[in-house]
Amino acid sequence: MVNFELFKDAIEMKETDRVPCLSTYMHFPGIYSGKTLAEFTQDKKIFRECFNKVLNDFPSDMLFPTSHEGLRIHERLGLNTPDHSAKQSTIEQEKYDFQFEERKTMEVEDYDFFLQPKVNALQFLTKRIIPRSYGIDLTDRKKIKQISAPFIERAMKNMQSQDFIDLEDDDTLYFKYIEVLKENNYPMYVNGIGIAPFDLLSFLFRGLENLSIDLFRVPEKVDAFCKKWGEFQTMMLIKASNQAREMIQKAMPDWKIDPPGAAIFCERAFSLSPKQFQEFYLPSLNHLAEIFIKNNFRPILIFEQECTHLLEEFKRLPGPNKCSFLVDTTDIKKAKQILGDHMSLIGNVPQNLLIVGTSNQIDKYCKELIEDIGSGGGFILSPALLVPDEAKPENVKTMINSVQKYKPK
Amino acid sequence: MSKNLKNLMVDLNEKEFYVLLRNELKTSDPLDIFNELQKGMTEVGELFEKKEYFLTELIMSGEIFTKAMEIIEPFIKKENLKKKGKIVIGTVHGDLHDIGKNVFISLLRANGYDVEDLGVDVAPEKFLESLNKIQPDFLGLSGLLTLAFEPMKKTIELVKHEYKRNVIIIVGGGHINNEWGEQVGADLYTNNAAKGIKMLNETIRKKKSE
Numbered sequence: 034m035v036n037f038e039l040f041k042d043a044i045e046m047k048e049t050d051r052v053p054c055l056s057t058y059m060h061f062p063g064i065y066s067g068k069t070l071a072e073f074t075q076d077k078k079i080f081r082e083c084f085n086k087v088l089n090d091f092p093s094d095m096l097f098p099t100s101h102e103g104l105r106i107h108e109r110l111g112l113n114t115p116d117h118s119a120k121q122s123t124i125e126q127e128k129y130d131f132q133f134e135e136r137k138t139m140e141v142e143d144y145d146f147f148l149q150p151k152v153n154a155l156q157f158l159t160k161r162i163i164p165r166s167y168g169i170d171l172t173d174r175k176k177i178k179q180i181s182a183p184f185i186e187r188a189m190k191n192m193q194s195q196d197f198i199d200l201e202d203d204d205t206l207y208f209k210y211i212e213v214l215k216e217n218n219y220p221m222y223v224n225g226i227g228i229a230p231f232d233l234l235s236f237l238f239r240g241l242e243n244l245s246i247d248l249f250r251v252p253e254k255v256d257a258f259c260k261k262w263g264e265f266q267t268m269m270l271i272k273a274s275n276q277a278r279e280m281i282q283k284a285m286p287d288w289k290i291d292p293p294g295a296a297i298f299c300e301r302a303f304s305l306s307p308k309q310f311q312e313f314y315l316p317s318l319n320h321l322a323e324i325f326i327k328n329n330f331r332p333i334l335i336f337e338q339e340c341t342h343l344l345e346e347f348k349r350l351p352g353p354n355k356c357s358f359l360v361d362t363t364d365i366k367k368a369k370q371i372l373g374d375h376m377s378l379i380g381n382v383p384q385n386l387l388i389v390g391t392s393n394q395i396d397k398y399c400k401e402l403i404e405d406i407g408s409g410g411g412f413i414l415s416p417a418l419l420v421p422d423e424a425k426p427e428n429v430k431t432m433i434n435s436v437q438k439y440k441p442k
Numbered sequence: 443m444s445k446n447l448k449n450l451m452v453d454l455n456e457k458e459f460y461v462l463l464r465n466e467l468k469t470s471d472p473l474d475i476f477n478e479l480q481k482g483m484t485e486v487g488e489l490f491e492k493k494e495y496f497l498t499e500l501i502m503s504g505e506i507f508t509k510a511m512e513i514i515e516p517f518i519k520k521e522n523l524k525k526k527g528k529i530v531i532g533t534v535h536g537d538l539h540d541i542g543k544n545v546f547i548s549l550l551r552a553n554g555y556d557v558e559d560l561g562v563d564v565a566p567e568k569f570l571e572s573l574n575k576i577q578p579d580f581l582g583l584s585g586l587l588t589l590a591f592e593p594m595k596k597t598i599e600l601v602k603h604e605y606k607r608n609v610i611i612i613v614g615g616g617h618i619n620n621e622w623g624e625q626v627g628a629d630l631y632t633n634n635a636a637k638g639i640k641m642l643n644e645t646i647r648k649k650k651s652e
Binding site for chain 1 (some may be wrong): 454456493495496497498499501502505514541544589591592616617618619621622625
């Protein structure tokens, strides 16, 4: 059963009688009902039935639906090109979603190209990234023009249009989520979406291995790139998020959420030393988070993988009580000690435990989280990132039930 | 043989490292240089394990080692480069991620292993085929996503059933813990590349002392 007030109190660092439980699902509802990925994502009726069944069988206080489809920012930017895109593995296409295939579309010389004062982000995309994504030789100006002209036109149109996020298109998973949430009386808390600018450089342009080497060979260029690109990316994400919020509020007028959440994915911070994080990652991330806050969103920073070594640095993120931290495999006890006064914590029942663990192990893990991390408030129990598609249903149930069974110390 | 070469490698001081490397090649035995590089990589691995170095530093050290090997390898007789063991490695079926695998491979090479990299999204049958052809000491299965659990299990079941020789199976990836490793039936398991190398080295050491 939804308990939004309890969730909101906890996320805003207030002390609560009990710890709320948040569930985030990708395709677990489909797999739980024995459906294929295609059936679950493409058939509206099946999608609703599967989600309704999960919400009935595993009633949590709050729900974050999620999908790789997301707001399809990359498509709207024209980045979903034939070579550079999400791909499916050769097997299990029935069962699993797309995976992002990391490819290098930016050479080290391109830092200098982009960092010229006269070159803007769109020119960088059309003259370097898009041609490479299509496998076009950069000296073939005629072909580059053919590709880049429609891209610029589309990008400019999208950026200026009122329906940058076309959520009226009820075929999108996003819209299907809204329908399911409405039907089950859950609000759509996360209205905004973002990704750390450093991560985009890593994922879309240079790749983690090349970027790691750049940090040693051309550190000043990486720094300047993140700052310049970060400005453009922040502008695009805020525009998309403001439009999404407007649409969600129109679709769910009964829910007045102030401020709504903005999920900011921080997927590559784990790879950095504290000094590198402070120098290269934090400035553009902080800029993004602060602009979200200015636009009345509450950033939920999703730091993937183990970032225990960065916890002291996280104190430099906006706060106190301006952001929340969704914890993956970072040591959550240390996070509580270091950041307990700075931001609320969400997490972190391990995905591997939900798949291979027993109900007893889940119960023990959740008890410790609730009693220790829940103490003093500002904590929401949730899976680390999301309920994995392969989770044992009995483990999901144990996790959700634990918030009724145990109390913070 | 100067110890500075190793130290420059550990400090990831690329510029000074290559200058010194070329100078050392004029006066020192290339095999001694190679041994110094290996010591440097071992120290980087230890720093990673102690959480004093992080993934970017591990990747950079791998880059320096690879480039250094391109320079010194032509000066070393192949028969003098003793290999510790052979490993067939790949990311399991369904998973397209390879960063963890690639980092592990660079550490393997620096530690003197012969590596057959099968790439990503590798079907169980392809692993088996490669085992039969190469007959390695180790089979490495990598996977980042939670979906890697079933393909790892299936691959190990197939290998245990169909492969007639002895091979030690190591699984690695971000989600791997004791339960995961045991339930897929692996001999060794880790979520830390440097620890994985230690496990393999220890296995080789035990094998030799038997």
